Amino acid sequence: MARKQFFTSHAKSSAALISLGIHAVLLVVALSFVAVTVIQKDDKVFEAKPVKRPKMQLKKLQVPVNLKKKKIEKPKLRKNIVAKPKTKSLDIQMPEVVGIKGGTGYMDGGGGLGGLGFGLEIDLFGGNKGSxxxxEGVFFDLKTDPDGKPTDMKQIVEGMDSKVEKEQNSKYTEVLTSFGSSWSVSRLERRYFKAPKKKFATSFMVPYMPAEEAPKAFAVEDVVKPKRWAAYYSGKIAAPETGRYRFRGIADDAMMVRVKGRMVIDASLGKRYSDWDSSDGNNRKFKDGRHAGLVIGDWFHMTKDKPTDMEVLIGEQPGGIFYCRLYIEQDGVEYPKGNGGQPILPIFKTQEVPEKLIPQMQIDPGVGTVSGPNFGVLK
Incomplete structure (x- = not known):
């Protein structure tokens, strides 16, 4: 009874308390909503006032109707082919051809293609690569053996007396005379130093020049004195026409030529390095400029375009000056007359001569000409 009276007497107070609690909860919720609303207030977005811009009127591109096309010149090959060389050119044809010896030829350096390759040097002793x-030429120093030791032709010191010099030159003559009778290249290889580098010659037209130019051409000038040396060339040639041919030439000191295994000329200066002799009555009658009289060789037969063996040996004995000149003559052909009534003959060549080399050859127009047939096996 007492408990009932207590709730009855306190009913109003309890209702007031409940009402107060509900309002307190509502107040907290309301305040939380307001706080979140304030914190998450959106950023203001500022909009620029639209600006009126003038419109650009596009102009039509004015193109002239009659335009002259600029002539584009074809690129020219650098003149030396070589050189250079360098180089009329050794071979103005461009097809890919594999020669008897293979290889890619060389750049003549004078505006044409020597062989079928590019950028390789050429000088009066030949190119650095063949087509x-x-x-193909190899160089021998007769003063040194294959191991680099002095031979009996080695000049030990400069300024040796003339007696010793003559003895050594005499031994050089003996070696070349022996070679002229046998043409044994293997004997030279066994006994004497051979330069590692080879040269590939298309002609033999070397004017008066210091004898050291030969060791330099074979890249042994630092180890070979320019005396008592020899260079041997061999390969295939082919005649442009069937017929009889012969060489005329001169050299200081040595030049001998074989065709098909037979000596056809020894054009060495003063003395011969073989037992060959010319049978022509005009032998050594005609001079090649300031050079001594030209040697006239023997006739030999060649069939058109048939590969034929040819060998050439050139050399220098005492040093100083070296030169060699080799022309070719065809039987039955009338040649214009030159110095002293001698025929003006074409130089022997297997390809067209590089332009840069023609003036270097110093060809006497009263004796020879660069115009003439080529005797290369590749046409």
Whole structure:
């Protein structure tokens, strides 16, 4: 009874308390909503006032109707082919051809293509690489053996007396005379130093020049004195026409030529390095400029375009000056007359001569000409 009276007497107070609690909860919720609303207030977005811009009127591109096309010149090959060389050119044809010896030829350096390759040097002793139309040359120093030791032709010191010099030159003559009778290249290889580098010659037209130019051409000038040396060339040639041919030439000191295994000329200066002799009555009658009289060789037969063996040996004995000149003559052909009534003959060549080399050859127009047939096996 007492408990009932207590709730009855306190009913109003309890209702007031409940009402107060509900309002307190509502107040907290309301305040939380307001706080979140304030914190998450959106950023203001500022909009620029639209600006009126003038419109650009596009102009039509004015193109002239009659335009002259600029002539584009074809690129020219650098003149030396070589050189250079360098180089009329050794071979103005561009097809890929594999020669008898293979290889890619060389750049003549004078505006044309020597062989079928590019960028390789050429000088009066030949190119640095062959295409098959050249004679391959090797260089021997007769003063040194294959191991680099002095031979009996070695000049030990400069300024040796003339007696010793003559003895050594005499031994050089003996070696070349022996070679002229046998043409044994293997004997030279066994006994004497051979330069590692080879040369590929298309002609033999070397004017008066210091004898050291030969060791330099074979890249042994630092180890070979320019005396008592020899260079041997061999390869295939082919005649442009069937017929009889012969060489005329001169050299200081040595030049001998074999065709098909037979000596056809020894054009060495003063003395011969073989037992060969010319049978022509005009032998050594005609001079090649300031050079001594030209030697006239023997006739030999060649069939058109048939590969034929050819060998050439050139050399220098005492040093100083070296030169060699080799022309070719065809039987039955009338040649214009030159110095002293001698025929003006074409130089022997297997390909067209590089332009840069023609003036270097110093060809006497009263004796020879660069115009003439080519005797290369590749046409």
């Amino acid at each position: 098959g139309n050249e004679l």
